[in-house]
Amino acid sequence: MVKKWGIEVSEEWAERELIFYVNGEWVPESQATISVLDQGLLYGFGVFEGIRIYGGGIFKLNEHIDRLYRSAQSAQINIPLTKADLAEICREFVVRNNMKEGHLRIIVTPGKGYTWDTFGSPTTAVFGIPIGRMFESGHEGIRLKTSSLRRTPPECLDPRMKTLNYFNNKLHKMEALAAGVDDAIVLDMRGFVSELSGANFFITKDKTLLTSRKQFILEGVTRATVFELAKKEGFQVIEEDLTLYDVYTADEAFTCGSGYEITPVVEVDGRKIGDGKPGPITSKLQKLYVELTHTEGPWFTKAL
Numbered sequence: 001m002v003k004k005w006g007i008e009v010s011e012e013w014a015e016r017e018l019i020f021y022v023n024g025e026w027v028p029e030s031q032a033t034i035s036v037l038d039q040g041l042l043y044g045f046g047v048f049e050g051i052r053i054y055g056g057g058i059f060k061l062n063e064h065i066d067r068l069y070r071s072a073q074s075a076q077i078n079i080p081l082t083k084a085d086l087a088e089i090c091r092e093f094v095v096r097n098n099m100k101e102g103h104l105r106i107i108v109t110p111g112k113g114y115t116w117d118t119f120g121s122p123t124t125a126v127f128g129i130p131i132g133r134m135f136e137s138g139h140e141g142i143r144l145k146t147s148s149l150r151r152t153p154p155e156c157l158d159p160r161m162k163t164l165n166y167f168n169n170k171l172h173k174m175e176a177l178a179a180g181v182d183d184a185i186v187l188d189m190r191g192f193v194s195e196l197s198g199a200n201f202f203i204t205k206d207k208t209l210l211t212s213r214k215q216f217i218l219e220g221v222t223r224a225t226v227f228e229l230a231k232k233e234g235f236q237v238i239e240e241d242l243t244l245y246d247v248y249t250a251d252e253a254f255t256c257g258s259g260y261e262i263t264p265v266v267e268v269d270g271r272k273i274g275d276g277k278p279g280p281i282t283s284k285l286q287k288l289y290v291e292l293t294h295t296e297g298p299w300f301t302k303a304l
């Protein structure tokens, strides 16, 4: 293994330069640049998606592209491609880089602008890196702490929009890492649990799954997958306002997202959740998720 892109990757990637898509061109990573005048940089104004590549296929690509278009529509950002064209570019990214396991991002901004006004054409980029699973199934679980900062409320920026403005999220994550835990639980402005810095959050109580209401969080593609898997297994899923007391007294807790996949949470604010080990419902869902991401089906856009 070697260190590249800030993570451990296998030797094969050490010398290889990836090929990225930027505004209609395929260019080597070292030449994949965007102007300093881009509104994504100047104002954090843009939308994006983070998507997993498993076994040379793209997991739930259409669901991610749909959310990208909803975020863009809400921000009045014009995506200069059809959904089908964008999906094809993502597929081509996997093929050009022969990337069997990885993570890809789609970014769209309105393009350049020094003042509030934009000029020129929108910026579209598709790129990624070859990361594997964040945690193997059977991982002993992660530890969280409640962030001292609250999540940006819907009154300021609708959390369902996946925007390039991750300032708030970065601060939650940095605070958690500085405190020696893995991530933060973030409360909304009403004091209820919203989600983590970059993933959704569930608890279980008496064999029922509980998770925050969609109005106060990013409505995750993985969260929707958890709903499907849980229902298939006969578990009820309830979306409701959750307090920290609910979390501290839960039977089990886990987080989910394209990056985090399904990861058990075993400690919050120094309190063990359940018996401090991944619980049976979490382990079951984790196993089903790993299976789903290893099985061909309509949820995959095959590339390799």
Ligand SMILES: Cc1ncc(COP(=O)(O)O)c(C=O)c1O
Residues within 6 Å of the ligand: 050, 169, 195, 196, 197, 198, 199, 200, 217, 218, 219, 220, 221, 222, 223, 256, 257, 258, 259
């Ligand atoms: C703030 C936030 N919440 C939740 C998620 C999980 O969303 P998804 O499952 O669509 O990856 C993410 C993923 O990037 C995120 O950034």
